[in-house]
Amino acid sequence: MAASTEVNSEELQTWPKFVLFGDSITQLAFSDGGWGAALQHVLQRKCDVVCRGLSGYTTAWGKLVLPQIINKNNAEDIVLVTIFFGANDASLKEMSPKHVPLDVYKTNLTDMLEYLQQLGLGSDQVILITPPALDEQAWLKHCQEMGSSINRLNEVTGQYAKACWDVATERKMTCVDLWTAMQKEKDWQRYLDDGLHLSKEGSQFLAQYLVPLAQEGTNHLPIIFPLSEDVDPYKPEEALLNRNPTKDDLL
Structure with missing residues (x-):
């Protein structure tokens, strides 16, 4: 029936958005069993979960592209944002040009949070996620297969995880300390595919922390369409x- 297709047909209706922003661990969020897919599953009919994961990026690069992803033109449509960087920032200085010094990492995170707040997003709308723990044995094997030496260490990654937590604490924001939470589990290495990126089990583990936060942050949203x-x-x-x-x- 023609009338049913003409109602509000000028443009696709805009739904509220939950933006996932980060590096490759975010880019893979909608892979089989991914944590982004788990969020979309529970939030369907309330908002869209939009993945803006950029493989290989650090906070230094993320800070530059964030205004091209979230800005004054779309900020009012956004209800939640995750910021999930650190795995690349924590690469060893002598092994990778992508290394971001710890103090600069903290500054970059702070700058991104301040930028989002300037756009009107409240402290309860942004969720920081620390980099996951690193399985050095598995990552070493991966690096060797790629013809290189190991370029990350779990202890160093832990320093970046703590820095992320500190930034969130200072600004009274929510932070999922994935690095610590993983290592409280027996055989936590199963949460990683190659020692660095989350496995299906790892994604499900992260989703256990994010889903309640997402539900709390969208409680005020109505179901879209009856x-x-x-x-x-x-x-x-x-x-x-x-x-x-x-x-x-x-x-």
Whole structure:
């Protein structure tokens, strides 16, 4: 029926957005069993989970591209953001040009948080995630297969995890300390595929921490479009067409 396709057909309706921002561990968030997919599963019909993971990036690069991802033109549509950097920042200085000194890493995180706050995102809308623990034995094997020496150490990664936690604490923001949480588990190495990136089990482990935070942060959002049980199958137009939601209805 033509009328049903003409309602608000000028543009795709904008839904609230949960933006995942980070490096390759974020880029892989929608892989099989990924933590981003777990978030989208529980938030469907409330908001879109948008993945902006950039493999190989550090906070130095992330700080430069963040305004191209979140800015004054779209910030009001965003309800939550994760910032998940550190795995590349913590690479050893003598082994990688991507190394970001610890103090600069903290400054970069702080700058990104301040930028988001300037756009109107509150401290309860941003979730920091520390880099995961590093399985040095598995990562060494991976590096050797790539023809290089090991370029990261778990102890050093832990320093960046602590720095991330400190930044969140200073700014009274939520932080998931993945590095510490993983190592409290027996055989935590199973949470990693190659010693660095999260396995399916690792993604599920991270999701256990993020899903409750995501649900809490979206409690105020209504279900978008009526539930099927609220639609009269004989007169669906009354529920589905006799409404013209504004942007405020969706935020």
